[in-house]
Amino acid sequence: METLRQAISAKASGEGFAAMRIVRLSSDPQQALRLQRFIAQGRHGSMAWLADTADRRADPLALWPEAKTAIVMAQNYGQDLDPFERLKDRGSGVISLYALNRDYHDMVKGKLKRIAQWLKHRTRAEVKVFVDTAPVMEKPLAQKAGLGWQGKHTNLVSREIGSWFFLGTIFTEAEIAPDAAEEDRCGTCRACLDVCPTNAFPAPYELDARRCISYLSIEHDGHIDRAFRAAMGNRIYGCDDCLAACPWNKFAQASREARLMAREDLKAPRLADLLVLDDVAFRALFSASPVKRIGRDRFIRNVLIAAGNSGEPKLVPQVAALLEDPAGIVRAMAVWALSRLMGEPAFASLRKERIGSETDANVRREWETA
Structure with a gap:
């Protein structure tokens, strides 16, 4: 007889998710401490919403105390493009691979809602879905669920699918057997740290967003400091360097989701x-x-x-x-x-x-x- 976990996995695969893992929701004092330190050091830059929602981000149960389980899913957005090769044509602009077609938020949320409604009907338990915009620390949850681990660049890495993927999460009041957490597999590699054009990593596993080109070109709405302008090169929206340098991306594949495949007019706009x-x-x-x-x-x-x-x-x-x-x-x-x-x-x-x-x-x- 098919188990609930097997049924969820089949639904996730049917919606085009590349991976699915399950974690039991619980408080994590260490995670809360890391977030507090990040904000206290000012490394969140002008992203005041991070500080404003810190209490809820630090503990998933603060967001929904009745929730028992999180189902974390990965949506692949990999492209048949070489991120470093794109930087060579200085007469064109480089847009981060994830943004070369449609906005992923509504698309991924739509898929999650369909799975969540099915799950609610089957278990009679309440559900909620989250895609990036809610105060949910999705990467630590995904690591605890066994989907991947947070690499030295602080992004999630999977030994099965690399790191070109979005995360979406379903919270539920249902109790579902969890998966084992993933262990850190970065070893002595520091390719992601060394490739960063603006030295945005003060130490392994630490990011100073104020020096990050993705933050500067997307989140920061003011004048960009002169110290970072030359290093930005022809990056006009985001930066993929630390992801592209990761050797685990040898397992990554191009997305088969049509709405995420790179538009021709955005691959190298003049x-x-x-x-x-x-x-x-x-x-x-x-x-x-x-x-x-x-x-x-x-x-x-x-x-x-x-x-x-x-x-x-x-x-x-x-x-x-x-x-x-x-x-x-x-x-x-x-x-x-x-x-x-x-x-x-x-x-x-x-x-x-x-x-x-x-x-x-x-x-x-x-x-x-x-």
Whole structure:
């Protein structure tokens, strides 16, 4: 007779999940302590929501005291693309592999809801589903469930499917036999730490988000420190370097989920085409994409940094046009990009012409320090 666990596994496989594991929910004082230390050190940067929800994140039972079990599932988003090869064409922008098609949140949540409703009908126990946006520490849960382990880059790694996957979780009041926790298999390897362009890992298993290109280009809505701009290269949304360097990804495969397969127009979009996007065009290009959530101004900020790193003077006209942009953050990065693309005499002349009319303090600072 088929067990409940076998039935759940079959449902997960039928929905296209690459792996499924089960864990008994319980408090974890060590996990709470690690989170408190991370926030106390300010390594969460401007992500105030992490601090605001710290109490609930530290203990899954604080979110739902009646829950007994978590079912953790992995949705593969691997692509037939070499992340490091993409960085070589400085005239194009690099968008993180996970964001090359549709936003995963609604898609994964839809799959989880179907499984959860089936589970509720079978067990008569209440269920809730979570995909990334709720105050759930999904990676520690996944490690306890045996789906993988948190590597030295703090991301989850599976010896079966690598690390190109999203996590989705079903909480239930039903008691289901748990799987064994996974052990750390990083060994002496430090490839993920050494490859980081901005040295965002103060130590193995520790991340300072304030130095992470994914944080800077997606979560951070202000001006990006000069110390990190050159290191960003042509990355315009996220960074895949620490994942791509992991040798366990030799077991990764390309996703078979059509909604996650890379769109041709996003594999290597030309910077020249992206620099001319207004808000309407930006929303049209990234409709249903996770890129859309950062907004046009923050995105163009990133594209301008990539333009400044491109070494392509032919981009000067498109960049110069953005000196008239309504958004100060865009004008400021246009100044920085021009300082890298124009010869010194030409840029000095432009600075003399423009600096007196600039009212935004941050933009003036870029003119003065470029």
